[in-house]
Every structure is written in C-alpha cells, then in structure tokens.
Amino acid sequence: MSRELLIIVAPLIGSMIAGLFGRYIGKVMARNVTILGMTVSAVLAIIVFMEIAVGDAPEIRQEVFSWIVAGDFKVHFGILIDRITATMLIVVSGISTLIHIYSIGYMAEDPHQPRFFSYLSFFTFAMLMLVTGDNFLQLFFGWEGVGLASYLLIGFWYQKESACNAAMKAFLVNRVGDFGFALGIFAIYMIFGTLDYAEVFKMAATAQYPKTIDFIIFGASDTITVITLLLFIGAMGKSAQFILHTWLPDAMEGPTPVSALIHAATMVTAGVFMVCRTSPLFELSQTSLTVVTLVGATTALFAATVGLVQNDIKRVIAYSTCSQLGYMFFAAGVSAYSAAIFHLMTHAFFKALLFLSAGAVIHAMHHEQDMRKMGGLWKKIPITYTVMMIGTLALTGFPYLAGFFSKDAILEAAYASHTTVGMVAWVMGMTAAVLTSFYSFRLIFMTFHGKPRDQHAYDHAKEAPWSIRFPLLVLAVGAIFAGMLGAPMVHGGWFKEAIVLAPGHDAMANAHHVALWVKWLPFGAFLIGVLLAWVLYIKVTTLPKILAETYSGIYKFLLNAWYFDKLYDKLFVRPAKAIGNGFWQTGDVTIIDGYGVNGIAATCGRIAQWFRGVQTGYVYHYAFAMIIGLLVLVTVYS
C-alpha cells in the first residue's frame, strides 16, 4: 500500500474497527483507534504537502484498481495529488484530527461514542476520496460518501425529531444538486468519451470536442456551458449556495464538532474545490463563470443579512459559513481560483475555531445555544473568549490575521476583473463584509459582554477540559498565521498546472496592483461593522428591540431567512405529497384498478350473470327456446 493510499484508507480502517467492533472493544478503545487512524493520515498528509507544495516535487498520480468497465466506459480508482489536493489534504486530515481530539471532551457523556467516532472517520475517508480522485466518477463517489456521513451525523441524536428532519433535508437538498452533477458527468462522458480529469482537460484545451450539444428544450447550446452549469448545480447543493442553501442552517442540529468539521471546514467547501478542480472547463465558458460569480455574490450578501438577526449562536456561524462560501465562489467566478482555495484554507481554520469555541460556550452553558440567555461570559471562560475573539478577528479581516489576506485577495480580484459582474460582486462582497463584521461582533458582545442574562447558567459556567482547549489553541494559531503563510498561493502560478486560466482572465494578477483605497476599504468595512455592533449591543442595548419593532416586516423577513423554507414547503413538499396521494387514490385505485382491472372483472361477472340467467335448468324454458329458434329458422329459410 502506497503512502498516499494510506492517507485515505487509515481513517476508513479506524472507522470500520470502531463501527463494527465498538461494542466489544469499548468506547475508549474505539475512540483511540479512530484517532490513531486520523493521526497517521494527518502526519502523512503533512509529509506529502511538504514535498509537493513547499518543496517542488512533481504531482503524484497512481492507479489503484479498475472500477467499472462496460463497453468503452472505463473508470478506475486513482490518486492524483497536485498542489490543490495537497492543500486540501492538510485541511481535511489536519482539522479532522483536531476535531476527533476535541470530541473526546465534548462527547464524553454520550453513550454512543463508538458510533460517533466511526461516522466521523468515515466522513474523513470519503472527503479524502473526494479530493484525491483523478476522475469525475471518483469525485462523485466521495461526494455522495460525505453526503451520507453528513446525513448520519446530523441525525446522530436520532431521538430528536428535529435532528432527523434536518438530516433528511440535508440529504434531499444535496440530492437535487447531485441530480445536476450526475447529468454533468453523463454529458462529459458523451462529449469526451472519458471521465479522467487529465484526458478531459487535455481535449478541452486543444478544442477536440463538438462545440454545441443539443440539450433538450434548450436546443443547440454551447457544450462547455451545459457541462459546467450542470456541474455547478452539484456544487451549489453541496456548498449551500443560494436557493439550495436551506439545509445548512438546519444541519446545526448535529453535534457541534460535526458542524465544525463537516458544515464549516471541509465538506461544504467541496463545491468550491470542484469548481477550482475543473477550472480548465469553467474557463472556457464565460456564461458559466458569470453564473458562478452572481450566485456566489448573492449568497455572500443574502446569508450575511440573515446572520444579522439570528439568536442561536450556531445559526449565526452557519449563515456566516454560507456567506463565506459565497465569497469563494465569486472568486472562482472571476477566475481567481487561487484566491478561492486560499480563502477555503484560511476559512477552514478560523471557522472551525469559531464553531469549536461556540461548542465550548455551549458546553459551559449546559447545552444552551440561545445568545439571549448568555452575556458577560468572558470572566468565566477567558480562554474560550480569547480564542473566539481571534477567530472573529480572523473572519472579519483584521489586519494580518488569516481572513485579512484571503478575503481581501478575493475582493481585490473582483475589483480588478474589470467586468460588470466582477464589479457587482465586489460591491455585494464589500457590503457583506460590513454585515459580517457586524454579526460577528454582535455574537461576541451578546455572548461574552454585558450583564449575564441567565444568572444560574452563568454561575455554573466553567472552562472546558484540556481535550477541548488543545484543539482550540492549535486552530487559533492557524487562524493567526494561515494567512501570512499561505499568501504565496495567490501569487502567479503557485498551483502550477492544477489551475488553468484562459487568456485575458488575469484578475488575480491585476489584484496586486489595485489602488491603495481598494486594499484598505475592507478594513473600513470591518470598522463600520464593529462600531455598529458596539453601539447596538454595548452602548444602547435597548436599540435592537426598538429597531426590530419599528421595522418588524424586515426583521421577520430576515429572521425567517427570507421565508425560503415556507416557500419550498408550499412549492415542492406539499404538492409532491398531494400528487402522490392523487396518483395513488385516483390513478391506481380508482382508474386502473377500479375501471380497468376490477371493472373488467365486474363486467365479465355481469355478462356471466346474464348467461347464467338463461341457463335455468327448467326443461320448458329450453323447449320454449327451441320452438322460438325453430320458428325463426323456418321463417328465414322458407
């Protein structure tokens, strides 16, 4: 087994041992086995990263085994590690290991730990499959695998009705995305005759494909546009982009370590990864890039507006995640893929940090998640407060912390793209930056400052154990330095052949030369946001209530996340049920069975009844019939 394969398989082995034999080896052992598997994976991932990304080793390509062969359709399991994958490996394996450790403390009282750790490791395995695959089908394999893990983990506390519903919702909304993704894969195979990245990209680069494809009602359409838009539908589902985002906030029903790992740091970034990985295709379609930009920018702004008024500490961070993913997408849309990956990486650190600190707060408050019941906590849990502050500053783009480098790179690239959509995205992104700063500090102020609003919970709040604190500290270090260390990524060609740019798509190169005010404007946004939050939640604490009452329409609109859930319920869920019932009761029972099957049977019965009536068994009836018959015959033939 090669080293690279072991990176992927080690978590799977841990997961299988914990899952299948957890009840025999005990929860401590099950836990340790998965952590061991993760550590092996993380250490190897770091080694590989050092060789490929820090050193200058060539990309790694391995073929593991042949998966499906049917006619000319051939797909294998393979490994491809270039600089994008190497970066993802660090993020996935590294953060997953930390979260395994964190879960020791966080899940200590849960009776189902082996199951939890098994799912967590299984998730990591699937995510690693996703990022290391060298063809589209393997990407899809990992894609669905993480979807399953997400479903299982959101529904981990399966006795809670809300958790089960959230799990189902996540799976189904993602399936809608997969619907597009699957069609995209079919289209790729139809056009290129293979699903292997290298071959597809090579043919795309040399224009060896039919330029148009006849796509059902759309008629003859640009081939690459069709393919990339279909793929992007998949990305929208997985990365919770506008209109397919509704599952992500509900996913917070899962345990907090899960929210941190899956619904912030890794899985939800899979869509961004996919778009960057297929940059050789996306670059060929301006239409698709425009769509990506607009969807990303819309999400960035939309989720930020909703985040303003949420009261559940995890929901605020969830909408923040949604919004930050939007940033990554519009970066990709303006061809600043390297900035997207860079932000993906820094975001993984500070968002995991934020979630885990929120988890520490929740832990300290005995499973209370409502910020309206918190306040003044900084005195009781100073370490948590400090790391959460670091995370918040990193997210909001405080100078020289992680987000400062990556988010600014995205905004500068959007500005430097010199296209209309680029400018639209820049304006939306800049507005979202103000909102981000506001809701982030609103969270900090409501939770840690002011007076305690629930004295009992406050009195009992205490700092979390070391297994929880250790990962927080590591991530805090990451949130501080990831930006500085990762900054070279956005300089020309760091990702080598992994990212392809079409001629003229030089937003990233120009981003370094934008005017100084463009570079510092995000910091201004940060200041405005902090100031507003300070006024509303520290200085004049009565103001938020007054505002909410004065503008109750807007407030409710935002609180209910633009009423998307209600809309979908009316638009899809209810009609599906009504139609299903109609098909069943009217279609099957009344028409097919009623008129058709049983109708025919009944008609046969009636006819038979009639014939039976004729056969009375009385001789004089028959004799009478014979006489009539005789008379008729005689009349006719005479």
Next chain:
Amino acid sequence: MLSLVTFLPLAGVLAIIIAARNNANTARYIALIVSLATFVLSLRLLLDFDTSTAAFQFMEESAWLPAFGITYRMGVDGISLPFVLLTAFLTPLCILASWESVQKMVKEYMIAFLALESFVIGVFCALDFILFYILWEAMLIPMFLLIGVWGGPNRVYAALKFFLYTLAGSVLMLIAIIVMKNTAGTFSIPDLMNVPLDFNLQIWLFLGFFVSFAVKVPMWPFHTWLPDAHVEAPTGGSVILAGVLLKMGAYGFLRFSIPMLPDASRYFVPMVFGLSLVAIVYTALVALMQKDLKKLIAYSSVSHMGFVTIGIFSFNQQGLEGGILQMVNHGIVAGGLFLLVGVIYDRMHTREIAKFGGLANVMPVYAVIFMLFTMSAVGLPGTNGFIGEFLILLGAFLANKGVAVVATTGLVLGAAYMLWLYKKVFFGVIHSEEVQALKDMNKRELAIFAPLIVLIFWIGFYPGPFLEIMHASVEQLLVQSHTIKAGATAVAMY
C-alpha cells in the same frame, strides 16, 4: 448439466413427499439442502461458462413432440445465466427466512417453493418457445398457492388478481408464439432470432409480447397487481416475486422482443421510454404516501424496474449492461428489503409504518443492515445500486437526454421515500411497549443477510466479474438490435 440444475428442486419435491410425511423439520431440511445443492451446481455452471462467446452454452436437445415441432432444448448465455444464478442464490435464503415464520402446512410450503424454483430456472434456460411457455405458465401455480394459502388476510383477492393479470398477458404471448411458428416454421428460439419478419407483423407480435412482459415487469399501468401481491404474500414469496419473477418480463424483452423483432423494438422505443418515465416518477410519488412497509417497497420496485426498461431500450452497451446488472441488484436489494420487513413482521405481526418508530434504540444491528440496503436502494456509490443506476442513466443520456433528465429525478424521489421510511421506522423515541420489547436479529437471520451484504459491496466496488459474464452476449444483442429484419420497404416507414 442445465437439466440437472433445473430439475434438482423437483427431485427435492419428490423427496419431501416421500420422506417428510408429517414432519415439518424434515421438510425444511430437505428443502434447504436441495436448494443449496442447486446453488452449488449453478456455481459450477458459472465456472465452466465461457465469457468470450455470445453463443448459447451447455446446450441440450432432444426430441419431445416431434409431430408438432416441439423440442426439449435448453441453453444459457450471458444474459440468462445471471438470472439462473440469482434464482438459485435467493431460494435458499427464502427457505431460511421461512424457517420459523411458516408454521402451517410446512411440507406443502416447501414443495411449492422448490417447484417454483425449478420452473423459474427452467424459464431462463428454455430455448424452445413451447417449453418456455409451459414453464412460464407453470410457475404461476406455485406462486398462486404461496400467496393464496400462506398469505395475509386479503390473500385470496391478491392471489386471484396476480394470477388473472399475468394469465391475461400470457394469452397474447401464446398467440404471438403461434403466429411466429406459422410464419417461420419453428419454435426454436435461437433460430427465430435470424428469421426475417415483415415490419407490420413485427409490430403486432411486439405488442402481443409486450403486454405479457409489461405485466410481469411490471410497467405502468400494468402494475397494480404487484402491491397487492406483495402485501399479502409471505416473506419468502415476496422475495422471490421481487427478486426473480419481475425479472422474467425484462428478460423477455432481452430474449425475444429485441433480437427477434428489432425493427418493432426500435419503433416502440418512445412508448417504452414514456411508460418507464411515468413508472419512475408516478410510483415514486405514490410510494411517498404509503402507510404499509411492504406496499412502499412494492411501489419502489415498480419505480426501479422503470430504470431497467429504460436501460434496456437505450440500445447501447452501458444501458443494456446497466439494465441487466440493475435487475440482479434489484433482486438483491428489494429481496433484502422484503426479508428485512419479514424480520420485524415476525416479531410484531404488523407492517404499518406508524406502529414502529425508534427501532434503532432496541435493534441497532438491524438498523445498520436496513440502512445499508436503503443506501443501495437509493444508489449510493460504493453499493451495487449505484453501478446499475449509473450505467442505465449514462446509457439513457447517450440515447436521449430528455429521458435521462426526467429519469434522474428518480434519484431525488427515491431518496425521499426511502429516507422517510427509515426515519419513521428507526428514528425518534419509542412510543409503544411492543417496540420496547423487540429483540435484535438472531444468528439465523444474520446468516441470511451476510451473503446479500457481501454482494452489495462486491458489485459496488468491483463489478468487473459480473459485467464480464454479460459482455459478449450484450455485444451480440446490440448488433441484433440494430439489424434491419423487415426489408427496405418497411424501413422507410420511420
């Protein structure tokens, strides 16, 4: 060799009649041993099977009724062999599943089951039309008895509906067979594949066969017998019904309609696609509303078979191989799901979804296995369901993008009803004492599922060996499907 595989179960029937006078256990053991022996023999077939040729293998021929041109002719190729194996594989599992749940007339039950196995294997091996037809009809009798005698409260209605529905279809097939004999002068299936037929005649023959096969598949709107039959049938009966009997219809398309009537088959592609799409969407939505576990799975079967017929009629290698593989997969997964329902039915004697809830608390192993089959049913990569569905949809996309788009919505709808079912049965808190008292699966039950689970993953990760069996035959079928048999005039018609 083929005759041995086919008729060994009938020998078992004799053995039960003679040996197990009134002893239920003897009957059970004889049935189990005989069905296992049949399975071992069928594996022997697999070993000796030459995957490099599309020709029929293990041919047996002897005169039967020479005056009418009827011959006893058997043989298998890469298309029928998987079904012979599937039948031989599922039967012992069904017998094991019926071990305790069937308590009345055990001897007769086992006799019916072995007879059923024998006839079904015969159907897949028969290469003479009359032999085929006799076995096709004979198989109805034991199935009719299984539902009608060992079924649920409404068993008589269900059994009659099943019998008459199928019989009505078969009559048209018989007419088609006789017409073919009169035109071509032979009942030999391999010979008929090469006989040119007039286009109009092909159309009529196709329709005759179509009704018969469409009822068996079942295709919408000929499907309404299936939910009733499944709900009333005992567990073993449901498994064989979903696992094997439904496959006979699709097998009919592969063996007769396409190679013998290629022009008509191509002509009717839009109709088949249309009905299959309706089946996928319509029955998936209906499944969403079901309150009975078995009925839900029955409707899901119709939806899944819609995928199969689309794959077959996409007339390319991916679609055809996907279709055949998906039939095997469906046999494993739907069979498995019915077995799983049987497990809780044996304990609770109800199939009403609302009566359950929170099962994951008391039956964790069962919950995991059920989840596995659920995931295979929704086509999650890594399971067998994915490979089949993916190849079918890929084939469909190559043939007709619109069809592929609509069919792919099945991915979403399929997940919706399966996850809803899972949530209702396994998640939540326990709200009845009956559920609280449930015991997890015992060793016998686990033994039933072990081989199915192995196959789910084997096909999911390494479908090579399974696809290899059919490669040569599918390639030949592909050639046949594109043959123009009707002559130049008829081709101009479309």
